Amino acid sequence: MLLHDGISIRKLIKGSAGFICIVLAWIFLVLVVDELTPIDLISNPSPPVAMLGLAVAFFLGFKNTSAYGRWTEARRVWGEIANSSRDWGNTIGTLVQPDGAQIEPELRCELVERHIAWLNMLAYQLRQPSPSGRTRRPWMFGHSPLSDREELHQKPENWKKSQLDMDLPRLEGKNNRAAFLLNLQARRLSEMAQDGKISPYWHVALMDRLGRLTAAQGQCERLKNTPFPRQVAEVGRMFSWIFIFMLPLAFNDERSVITGDNVSMMKAVMVDWLTFAPFGALVCWIFFVTERVSASMEDPFEGDVTDVPISALCRTIEIDLRQMTECGVAPQPAQPIEKALF
Numbered sequence: 001m002l003l004h005d006g007i008s009i010r011k012l013i014k015g016s017a018g019f020i021c022i023v024l025a026w027i028f029l030v031l032v033v034d035e036l037t038p039i040d041l042i043s044n045p046s047p048p049v050a051m052l053g054l055a056v057a058f059f060l061g062f063k064n065t066s067a068y069g070r071w072t073e074a075r076r077v078w079g080e081i082a083n084s085s086r087d088w089g090n091t092i093g094t095l096v097q098p099d100g101a102q103i104e105p106e107l108r109c110e111l112v113e114r115h116i117a118w119l120n121m122l123a124y125q126l127r128q129p130s131p132s133g134r135t136r137r138p139w140m141f142g143h144s145p146l147s148d149r150e151e152l153h154q155k156p157e158n159w160k161k162s163q164l165d166m167d168l169p170r171l172e173g174k175n176n177r178a179a180f181l182l183n184l185q186a187r188r189l190s191e192m193a194q195d196g197k198i199s200p201y202w203h204v205a206l207m208d209r210l211g212r213l214t215a216a217q218g219q220c221e222r223l224k225n226t227p228f229p230r231q232v233a234e235v236g237r238m239f240s241w242i243f244i245f246m247l248p249l250a251f252n253d254e255r256s257v258i259t260g261d262n263v264s265m266m267k268a269v270m271v272d273w274l275t276f277a278p279f280g281a282l283v284c285w286i287f288f289v290t291e292r293v294s295a296s297m298e299d300p301f302e303g304d305v306t307d308v309p310i311s312a313l314c315r316t317i318e319i320d321l322r323q324m325t326e327c328g329v330a331p332q333p334a335q336p337i338e339k340a341l342f
Contacts, residue, residue, distance in 0.1 A: 016289065028273050028277065030249065060291055091205070091206065109327035109328070124153040125224075126224050153314070223300065233294075305342075
């Protein structure tokens with residue numbers, strides 16, 4: 001997630017410098033061809049280009065709204081995970097046995113540690129590259145993708161070091177390790193109820209809390225495994241490039257800045273290019289960035305700078321749980337990397 005000062009005009013231009021050069025070269029080529037060709041292929045290209053630009057703008061607006069809806073849903077689900085985790089910590093930290101005595105500290109810490117392990121496992125599974133996801137763009141908004149950071153839940157070492165020693169052997173060979181960790185929590189609660197360490201009421205209440213966490217994980221997996229509709233994404237990108245391709249024709253429809261028999265062709269082309277090319281490149285760049293903005297929000301868990309900062313949220317939840325229950329030492333909050341929170 002980019003912070004307030006994470007985007008600047010300099011970074012935007014740096015991230016799209018190649019595109020701007022291509023557009024400037026294309027406008028120059030159109031002007032040269034127009035000077036060399038005595039036949040006007042399109043006598044008045046401005047109206048169709050203007051109508052195409054209006055249609056593309058409407059379509060990109062729809063695409064941006066749809067992509068932003070996926071991003072906000074992902075952030076809302078992780079907000080629910082944070083709230084449910086704090087509820088879990090409050091309940092486990094104050095849980096008592098049927099005789100009114102506090103549950104054993106080792107048992108309380110086991111339930112808290114396994115929940116932290118589940119958070120890290122879920123973040124790791126969501127951060128794995130999806131075959132149906134978007135291709136990472138190293139130039140997106142002037143930031144580079146960070147795919148080699150262990151602390152960003154992109155390597156197995158991250159989830160392994162957060163697991164309980166007793167759980168690691170049981171996780172081997174499981175397709176959905178995060179779901180299996182919730183199952184281990186449910187088994188432990190069942191054992192506690194059978195041993196009389198918690199009352200049937202608290203057993204039901206804690207299982208209800210696990211049910212909310214299971215539902216939140218399912219929502220995350222739905223967003224992860226259901227790609228943004230490719231017909232919307234690809235058509236929007238194709239329409240944008242068609243408009244960018246045709247826009248120089250509309251600028252070429254304007255009268256040349258300098259006229260006269262003594263004016264050389266190259267001088268006329270250069271003057272016209274210096275006059276119209278900056279405006280054409282600016283309009284094309286705006287459409288290009290608008291399409292890229294929607295593309296950056298299509299898959300909110302891939303680990304790019306524009307995605308939901310689930311690693312930072314995991315760290316925040318872990319700090320809250322450890323301070324609530326006094327189990328272990330609370331780590332330091334996650335720090336931004338290159339003015340982005342991951």
